[in-house]
Amino acid sequence: MRRGLMAWDAQELPRAALEDRLSRLRARMGEEKLDAFIVYTNIARGAGVCWLTGFTPYWNEGLVLVPAQGAPLFATALSKRVAEWIASVMPQGEVVTTPKPPALIAEQLAKSGAVRVGVLELDGFPAGHAQTILAGAPGVELIDATAAFAAARAGMDPAERGLTLRADALARESLASLAAEAALDPLALVAACEQGARLGGAEECFITLAPDLGKPGGFLRADRPHAFGSAFALRVSVAYKGVWSRSARSFGKEPAAQAAFAQAEAAFARLALGPGETLAGALARVFAGCGQVKDWSAEQPRGSYPLAAVASADGAAEGFDPASPFVLNVELEVAGLRWRAARLLAPGG
Amino acid sequence: MTTAAFAARQGALAEAMKREGVDLLLLFGNNWHADHLRYAVDFGIQEGQGIALVHPDGSASLLLDDPAECERARSEGLSCDVVFAPALVREAKARLGRSGNRTIAAAPFHLLPYGLLHGDSDLRVNDGAKIVERLLMTKLEAEIACVRRAAQLADEGYAVFRAAARPGRKDYELIAEIEAFFRTKGVPENFMIIGVGGQEVRGMAPPGGKILKAGDMVTTELTPCFEGYYAQICRTLVVGEANEAQKRAFNVYLEAMVAGIATTKAGVTAASVAKAENDVFRKYGLGEYTTSEYTRVRGHGMGLFPDQKPQILEDVEIPLQAGMTIIVHPNTYHPEVGYLVLGDSVIVREGGCENLCGTPRELFSVQ
Numbered sequence: 001m002r003r004g005l006m007a008w009d010a011q012e013l014p015r016a017a018l019e020d021r022l023s024r025l026r027a028r029m030g031e032e033k034l035d036a037f038i039v040y041t042n043i044a045r046g047a048g049v050c051w052l053t054g055f056t057p058y059w060n061e062g063l064v065l066v067p068a069q070g071a072p073l074f075a076t077a078l079s080k081r082v083a084e085w086i087a088s089v090m091p092q093g094e095v096v097t098t099p100k101p102p103a104l105i106a107e108q109l110a111k112s113g114a115v116r117v118g119v120l121e122l123d124g125f126p127a128g129h130a131q132t133i134l135a136g137a138p139g140v141e142l143i144d145a146t147a148a149f150a151a152a153r154a155g156m157d158p159a160e161r162g163l164t165l166r167a168d169a170l171a172r173e174s175l176a177s178l179a180a181e182a183a184l185d186p187l188a189l190v191a192a193c194e195q196g197a198r199l200g201g202a203e204e205c206f207i208t209l210a211p212d213l214g215k216p217g218g219f220l221r222a223d224r225p226h227a228f229g230s231a232f233a234l235r236v237s238v239a240y241k242g243v244w245s246r247s248a249r250s251f252g253k254e255p256a257a258q259a260a261f262a263q264a265e266a267a268f269a270r271l272a273l274g275p276g277e278t279l280a281g282a283l284a285r286v287f288a289g290c291g292q293v294k295d296w297s298a299e300q301p302r303g304s305y306p307l308a309a310v311a312s313a314d315g316a317a318e319g320f321d322p323a324s325p326f327v328l329n330v331e332l333e334v335a336g337l338r339w340r341a342a343r344l345l346a347p348g349g
Numbered sequence: 350m351t352t353a354a355f356a357a358r359q360g361a362l363a364e365a366m367k368r369e370g371v372d373l374l375l376l377f378g379n380n381w382h383a384d385h386l387r388y389a390v391d392f393g394i395q396e397g398q399g400i401a402l403v404h405p406d407g408s409a410s411l412l413l414d415d416p417a418e419c420e421r422a423r424s425e426g427l428s429c430d431v432v433f434a435p436a437l438v439r440e441a442k443a444r445l446g447r448s449g450n451r452t453i454a455a456a457p458f459h460l461l462p463y464g465l466l467h468g469d470s471d472l473r474v475n476d477g478a479k480i481v482e483r484l485l486m487t488k489l490e491a492e493i494a495c496v497r498r499a500a501q502l503a504d505e506g507y508a509v510f511r512a513a514a515r516p517g518r519k520d521y522e523l524i525a526e527i528e529a530f531f532r533t534k535g536v537p538e539n540f541m542i543i544g545v546g547g548q549e550v551r552g553m554a555p556p557g558g559k560i561l562k563a564g565d566m567v568t569t570e571l572t573p574c575f576e577g578y579y580a581q582i583c584r585t586l587v588v589g590e591a592n593e594a595q596k597r598a599f600n601v602y603l604e605a606m607v608a609g610i611a612t613t614k615a616g617v618t619a620a621s622v623a624k625a626e627n628d629v630f631r632k633y634g635l636g637e638y639t640t641s642e643y644t645r646v647r648g649h650g651m652g653l654f655p656d657q658k659p660q661i662l663e664d665v666e667i668p669l670q671a672g673m674t675i676i677v678h679p680n681t682y683h684p685e686v687g688y689l690v691l692g693d694s695v696i697v698r699e700g701g702c703e704n705l706c707g708t709p710r711e712l713f714s715v716q
Contacts, residue, residue: 001381003528005521009390042677044379044398058555059540061381079645081552089557123438124398127466128459142463191532194499198525203555205397207532208421218420221393223537223576235417237396297416305397309416309435316435329417 002043002058002239008089010254013054018092021052021152025066028148035114037066037145038105038133040125045304048120049074049179050242051153051160055090056203063129064093064100065108073108075101082230094150102129106136118145123305146303153301156324160243160301161346164325167240168344170200171247176235180251181258187210189234190222197238204239213250213320213338231257233340237307244306246299248342260335264290268330269339273322279311283330291334299327323347350576354491355391355428355517359407361489363388365480366405372451374403374477374516375441377461382624384485385456386411387577390429392422393537396464400441401429402448412440438464445472456481485652487672488660492578492695497675499580500694500705502534502573507582507708514567514715516588520545520556523567531573540572540579540655550687551643562588568690570678572655579655581676582706583692586713598683599712602691605629605679606710609648609661613695613702615671619659623647626679627663635683644681651676651694673697 029037040063041049044342046056049064053074062076072093078086079097098104109117119125122144130142155205156164174196179312183189190207197205208219212229218228219235235248249265252258267286273281283293295313302308307327309317320326325346332339350358367376378386379398386392389401390411397415409429413419414437422431434440440488442465445453455461466474488496506527513526520543531539542553545567551609561567565588572581587595605626610624626647627639638644648661651674659667661677669675678692693706 001538001540002538003524003555005558007557042379042381044396045383058542059381079552080641081643082554085550085554085557094417123462123464126459126462127463130463130467158353187533187535191529194528194532195525198528199522201521202526205528208417218424219417220424221395222532222539223393227537232621277484307396313418 002056002204004057004198004205005201006089006203008054008091009241010091012162013091013159015091016054017157018054020157022066022072022092023051024152025149026068027153029066029068029118031180032118032145032148034116034118034143034145034148035068036112037118037120039066039120039149040129040304041100046242047301048149048304048307050093051301053093054242055086055092055194056242060102063105065105066106067112067114073105075104077101079257087154100132102132103136106133108186109133110139111138115139116141116143118143118148120149121146149303161325163241163243164245164344165346168245168247169244170197170202170239170240171236172343173200174238175234175247175249178234180234183228186226186228186232187222193234193236197236201238202238203242206237208235209233210235210340213340226255230254231261231337235340235342239306244301245344246307246329246342247344248329248340250339250341251315252337255335257335260291261339264332264334264339265341268343271328271345273345273347279320279328280313287332291332293330294329294338296327296335300324350391350491350495354489357489357491358388361484362403362480363405363407365484366403369454369480370452371477372405372456373445373448373453373478374480375445375453375455375474376401376403376481377455377457380557382457382460382654383577384657385481387456387653387711388481388485390427391577391604392425392427393577394418398437400437402441402444407446410444412437413461415634425470438462441462441465442468442472446657454480470606482658485654485657487670488652488674489672492652493672493674495578496580496694496696497705499573499575499578500582501707502531502536502614503580503694504581504706504708506539506571506573507584508530510569510571511586511713511715513545514561514586514588516561516563518561520559520561524556529590536573536575538574540581542570542572544568544688546687548571548685548687550609551682552688552691561588566595566687566689568688570690570692572651574655577653579651579653580674580694580705581651581655581692582694582708583676583678583680583690584690584713586715588715590714591712594685596688596712598689599691601629601633601635601683602679602689603710606677606691606693609677609679610695612695613669613675613677615669615697615699617669619661619665619667619669620663621671623657623663623665626677630679630681637684647690648675648677650674669697
């Protein structure tokens with residue numbers, strides 16, 4: 001659940017930015033001849049509603065109905081007493097608490113006479129909610145409008161960019177402040193890292209660790225004891241006001257590994273996409289002489305997902321927008337060890 | 350969890366599938382509703398979404414749409430087959446299609462992806478609640494051991510919370526300290542909300558940056574988990590010395606919680622426990638504050654989900670069963686002092702219940 005700082009700051013997220021987002025979505029709705037638009041949210045898939053309203057539920061779920069005109073309606077099963085709090089941290093839209101949000105949405109759709117209703121990620125929309133809406137608003141047709149939403153959202157606006165950079169700073173600073181090389185207790189290291197991020201105002205913080213970079217294996221949760229190898233890595237994912245970034249660093253205990261890792265880190269810090277350059281090309285260029293690139297992926301917000309793979313070494317992911325900030329995850333083979341890192345790249349900023 | 354404990358859980362699931370005549374069970378989850386996946390394949394999903402396809406012999410496939418989660422699942426050495434499925438719904442549907450003419454059940458049914466049940470070839474999938482819900486509510490002894498450990502962590506966490514609460518600190522700084530403590534104990538998740546202030550406070554929410562000052566009541570519910578199992582504690586503290594109204598109000602909540610816990614035993618309904626708590630409020634002329642205007646529930650079940658059935662409400666006729674783990678918390682708004690909380694986790698037993706929380710039932714005072 002989200003249990004860190006949740007507060008709205010008009011400087012960081014001006015109402016005008018949200019109104020502009022709403023106008024962009026409505027323009028797409030007009031092109032697609034949609035009478036209304038529905039976006040689902042919960043803590044795992046909160047990015048769509050957060051982009052529209054500035055709000056992520058700390059728990060439970062909700063639905064935003066964007067009518068053709070008027071304020072968006074946020075219907076949630078969170079309790080009635082929480083509505084006042086939601087309104088204080090949700091700068092756009094009206095809040096209605098109800099045990100059955102989809103029934104309320106259906107009622108609104110029926111009242112408005114809406115027929116063509118766009119849904120973000122219809123395939124992944126909760127089936128029970130869809131059935132309730134279709135039963136309560138006969139004549140309504142649910143249409144997958146994921147592409148329309150993506151088009152409205154294309155190009156990260158300055159407000160979201162600012163929040164992304166703040167999330168990134170929290171992730172980076174929490175890692176930078178660690179005396180990691182001397183650490184013996186992985187759990188204590190994770191705790192210190194998380195405390196730093198939360199004291200800085202992180203809304204949420206997920207930390208995973210790769211305890212031994214001398215062996216195969218991925219980033220693990222710190223929910224059981226781990227023993228550090230001679231090199232290890234920490235990956236910090238931070239949400240700030242509903243917007244996510246990640247940072248990961250590798251740490252070597254021996255001088256040779258420390259030197260090789262420092263070289264890789266310096267190269268990674270220099271990475272920027274040249275005009276027309278691919279990510280694979282840029283990675284090969286900056287890491288030439290450091291080590292062999294074994295794997296990489298780029299992540300950006302997509303639909304209801306706060307971060308989703310949009311480009312990868314195997315070419316499976318798609319949808320990358322090179323003009324907007326993105327998280328780049330990299331794995332190199334360095335001095336007989338794996339070197340894992342992640343950082344935010346913010347083109348044009 | 351230990352191999353033996355997980356095997357016991359797999360056995361219980363297989364038995365329930367057999368009893369309901371189900372050949373294939375589809376379980377869906379994400380970081381909000383992680384319980385079904387955790388039960389069947391022992392994976393605590395953090396990002397993205399996942400689907401487990403479980404066979405009666407205990408074998409399973411776990412489909413995950415997040416590549417890092419997939420890598421983690423593989424590194425954790427799960428006993429099931431782990432599949433990276435960026436097109437989660439399409440992959441699951443294809444696998445169900447290939448499974449032939451079988452009886453398929455799925456849960457949690459209302460949250461299943463729409464695309465799974467609809468499209469070119471609609472699949473016939475039954476609601477699997479009957480199979481899973483009872484297992485989630487009524488725990489095996491191995492599961493109860495995890496809840497018991499989580500309750501100990503909740504006690505330890507509240508001691509940290511008390512030490513962290515002092516005038517001048519921001520509410521989210523307290524959370525930062527608690528979370529750091531829990532990470533050192535290997536607790537990956539904690540359900541926690543907080544209230545800071547006086548009569549104007551009507552409930553708890555995530556922290557908003559309030560600064561603690563003398564006279565404030567600070568309410569919280571801490572819900573750490575161990576091996577995926579949650580236990581909760583609710584307590585209230587006062588910054589400085591509690592005033593007479595706060596002490597008086599607290600005594601009502603204490604009496605209500607004790608009455609609720611005294612009523613809790615196998616065979617009684619959730620409604621009976623709620624009534625016992627609410628009768629105390631009614632006795633003091635505070636009956637209005639037991640309604641949904643002021644409070645959500647008078648307690649609830651806990652396990653792999655921190656807020657599971659049964660809800661402790663006067664209209665919930667679910668009988669309590671031995672092995673259920675619930676929290677009894679008469680949390681509500683008090684017209685004189687504001688929102689106040691007090692609650693202990695218990696295990697329902699035949700003839701009574703076993704209290705899991707050791708933190709004194711006091712209105713604490715911090716300087």
